Amino acid sequence: xxxxxxxxxxVRRFGDLVAVDGVDLEVQPxxxxxxxxxxxxxxxxxVRMLTTxxxxxxxxxxxxxxxxxxxxGRVRRAIGVAxxxxxxxxxxxxTELLRLQAVLHxxxxxxxxxxxxELLERVGLTAAADRRVGTYSGGMRRRLDLALSLVHExxxxxxxxxxxxxxxxxxVALWEEVRALNQERGTTVLLTTQYLEExxxxxxxxxxIDYGRIVRQGEPRALKSEVGAPTLLxxxxxxxxxxxxxxxxxxxxxxxxxxxxVAIGLEGGAARVPDAVRALDAAGISVNHMELNQxxxxxxxxxxxxxxxxxxxxxAGGGGTPAATGG
Amino acid sequence: xxxxxxxxxxRRQPLLQALVLSRRSVVALLRQPTVWIPSMFFPLFFTxxxxxxxxxxxxxxxxxxxxxFLDFLVPATILQGVIFGxxxxxxxxxxxxxxxxxxxxxxSPVSRISILVGRLAGAAALGGAQAVLFVLILLPFGASxxxxxxxxxxxxxxxxxxGVGIGGFGVALALRTxxxxxxxxxxxxxxxxxxxSSAFFPRGLMTGWYQxxxxxxxxxxxxEAQRRLLLEGxxxxxxAVAVAVAxxxxxxxxxxxxxxxxxxxxxxxx
Numbered sequence: 001x002x003x004x005x006x007x008x009x010x011v012r013r014f015g016d017l018v019a020v021d022g023v024d025l026e027v028q029p030x031x032x033x034x035x036x037x038x039x040x041x042x043x044x045x046x047v048r049m050l051t052t053x054x055x056x057x058x059x060x061x062x063x064x065x066x067x068x069x070x071x072x073g074r075v076r077r078a079i080g081v082a083x084x085x086x087x088x089x090x091x092x093x094x095t096e097l098l099r100l101q102a103v104l105h106x107x108x109x110x111x112x113x114x115x116x117x118e119l120l121e122r123v124g125l126t127a128a129a130d131r132r133v134g135t136y137s138g139g140m141r142r143r144l145d146l147a148l149s150l151v152h153e154x155x156x157x158x159x160x161x162x163x164x165x166x167x168x169x170x171x172v173a174l175w176e177e178v179r180a181l182n183q184e185r186g187t188t189v190l191l192t193t194q195y196l197e198e199x200x201x202x203x204x205x206x207x208x209i210d211y212g213r214i215v216r217q218g219e220p221r222a223l224k225s226e227v228g229a230p231t232l233l234x235x236x237x238x239x240x241x242x243x244x245x246x247x248x249x250x251x252x253x254x255x256x257x258x259x260x261x262v263a264i265g266l267e268g269g270a271a272r273v274p275d276a277v278r279a280l281d282a283a284g285i286s287v288n289h290m291e292l293n294q295x296x297x298x299x300x301x302x303x304x305x306x307x308x309x310x311x312x313x314x315x316a317g318g319g320g321t322p323a324a325t326g327g
Numbered sequence: 328x329x330x331x332x333x334x335x336x337x338r339r340q341p342l343l344q345a346l347v348l349s350r351r352s353v354v355a356l357l358r359q360p361t362v363w364i365p366s367m368f369f370p371l372f373f374t375x376x377x378x379x380x381x382x383x384x385x386x387x388x389x390x391x392x393x394x395x396f397l398d399f400l401v402p403a404t405i406l407q408g409v410i411f412g413x414x415x416x417x418x419x420x421x422x423x424x425x426x427x428x429x430x431x432x433x434x435s436p437v438s439r440i441s442i443l444v445g446r447l448a449g450a451a452a453l454g455g456a457q458a459v460l461f462v463l464i465l466l467p468f469g470a471s472x473x474x475x476x477x478x479x480x481x482x483x484x485x486x487x488x489x490g491v492g493i494g495g496f497g498v499a500l501a502l503r504t505x506x507x508x509x510x511x512x513x514x515x516x517x518x519x520x521x522x523x524s525s526a527f528f529p530r531g532l533m534t535g536w537y538q539x540x541x542x543x544x545x546x547x548x549x550x551e552a553q554r555r556l557l558l559e560g561x562x563x564x565x566x567a568v569a570v571a572v573a574x575x576x577x578x579x580x581x582x583x584x585x586x587x588x589x590x591x592x593x594x595x596x597x
Contacts, residue, residue, distance in 0.1 A: 051434050052434065052595060052596050053430055053433065053434055053594075053595050054594055054595065055594055055595070055596055068596065069596045070596070072595070072596035072597060073436055073597075076434060076435060076436040077436045079434075081431070081434045081435075083427055083430055083431065083434070084427070085426075085427055087426050087427025087428045087430060087431050088428070089351070089355070089423075089428055091354070091355045091358045091359065092351065092354065092355075096351075096354070099347070100347050100348075100351060101435070103343050103344055103346075103347045104344055104347075104432065104435040104436070104437045105435060105436060106340045106343075106436070132358075148431075
């Protein structure tokens with residue numbers, strides 16, 4: 001079996017802006033693949049090309065074995081798509097939207113109604129099935145969006161920022177749904193996210209994308225272990241910042257950190273924390289906060305890009321347009 | 328699902344898709360009365376105002392022999408209503424584009440034409456319903472319909488075609504701009520076209536450039552044909568002129584919206 005998603009040298013320009021700058025991907029059957037990156041990194045633009053909404057400027061891609069440009073129609077039959085912001089007609093009910101989606105995919109009515117009811121049950125919306133979607137909460141909309149993308153039992157599912165703007169409970173519920181779907185039916189899932197935890201929790205493999213390029217790719221665990229040493233993170237007063245960096249210089253490489261923070265890749269791990277504390281004390285530095293963190297995807301991101309993803313997220317629900325806003 | 332069922336489904340697909348999308352447009356109208364109630368209210372308001380103010384104009388020499396100015400205004404009332412109402416096909420299309428529903432449609436294997444058909448069928452249904460409602464509302468106020476049911480049928484058919492014509496214009500703009508505001512902004516243009524016709528006053532009583540412009544405005548030909556139907560009863564030529572003008576507007580604007588759709592989809596592989 002060929003890979004459900006393959007891309008080679010995928011490029012997309014908008015005028016002078018290069019939103020996607022040579023992306024190579026190979027997603028394996030029945031895999032949940034996470035596409036992690038900050039807003040404007042090119043995640044959505046890549047997904048729009050893979051889902052036949054946008055022509056690539058250069059490169060090629062195959063989804064479910066079909067070329068996304070020359071065989072776009074066959075790609076559309078094989079994929080399920082839930083795009084950013086759950087675009088759902090607020091005037092229609094869940095049942096009606098599922099019925100509509102089924103007809104768009106050429107599923108006969110008698111199959112469609114049964115399938116719709118099953119899917120609503122599955123995403124826990126049976127009670128709300130005949131209510132207008134305009135009355136749904138954000139989490140309910142996303143779950144309906146997921147159900148809609150599954151109507152035709154797609155081989156490959158694209159979820160573009162499925163939980164952006166959701167509360168933690170709804171987020172976890174959606175994760176469970178995606179996980180179950182992948183495990184029960186072997187559906188291949190490509191999801192984009194700006195949340196480290198989401199990529200970590202859901203994805204078997206991830207690609208980190210920044211400025212339109214994939215900067216790291218692999219299993220989260222492997223990527224984290226490549227980072228090596230845990231991160232010693234301190235919060236110090238601004239006046240002590242330079243001195244703290246100097247005092248810890250011998251303990252490992254400095255890593256990107258937020259304002260008022262110092263981060264060091266602590267060689268030798270936890271055993272060296274007392275030494276580090278003594279060094280700081282000897283230099284007369286007062287530490288406001290200290291923690292030792294095992295390598296996280298944020299460290300992977302920081303190591304690859306020189307910036308932190310954590311805390312750099314836009315406020316929840318900021319959504320924003322993909323791609324064209326650039327970054 | 329079996330292969331046979333799938334194949335059978337594929338053959339009928341474009342038609343079924345157009346049907347469900349049309350249904351969606353109509354359901355949206357029924358669930359959003361605020362979208363079309365103003366399109367009934369304002370024309371009725373203007374008609375009430377004008378028929379009170381200009382009643383004596385019917386006595387002018389050269390005025391068509393209508394009993395009342397209200398009778399004279401029936402076609403213009405319907406046309407105004409359809410203009411107000413059908414443009415919503417454009418704003419709804421723009422809303423679909425703005426909120427991403429359009430992307431949901433085109434990332435599915437939907438027949439592209441059915442997206443247009445769905446919207447325009449909604450506009451046609453609204454136009455027809457408006458014509459019926461206007462006649463029913465104006466009758467108790469003394470409007471007389473020469474030719475009876477046949478004339479009403481012509482009025483309804485014309486209104487449905489005009490719904491497509493004006494809706495198509497709005498849809499074309501929506502597809503080009505992706506903005507509901509831009510569609511609404513085109514509104515005055517439609518009204519200028521209406522005012523530069525003989526919709527509110529007989530051409531024979533106009534003078535100078537106004538008469539010339541109204542004379543070449545196809546809206547005048549349509550309205551005048553409808554008025555003759557109302558005055559003199561059914562005549563095939565008048566019915567044909569009214570329907571042909573509306574259909575002509577429809578052909579032009581559906582053509583424009585097909586081009587606009589192709590342009591919008593140029594970014595998406597065929």
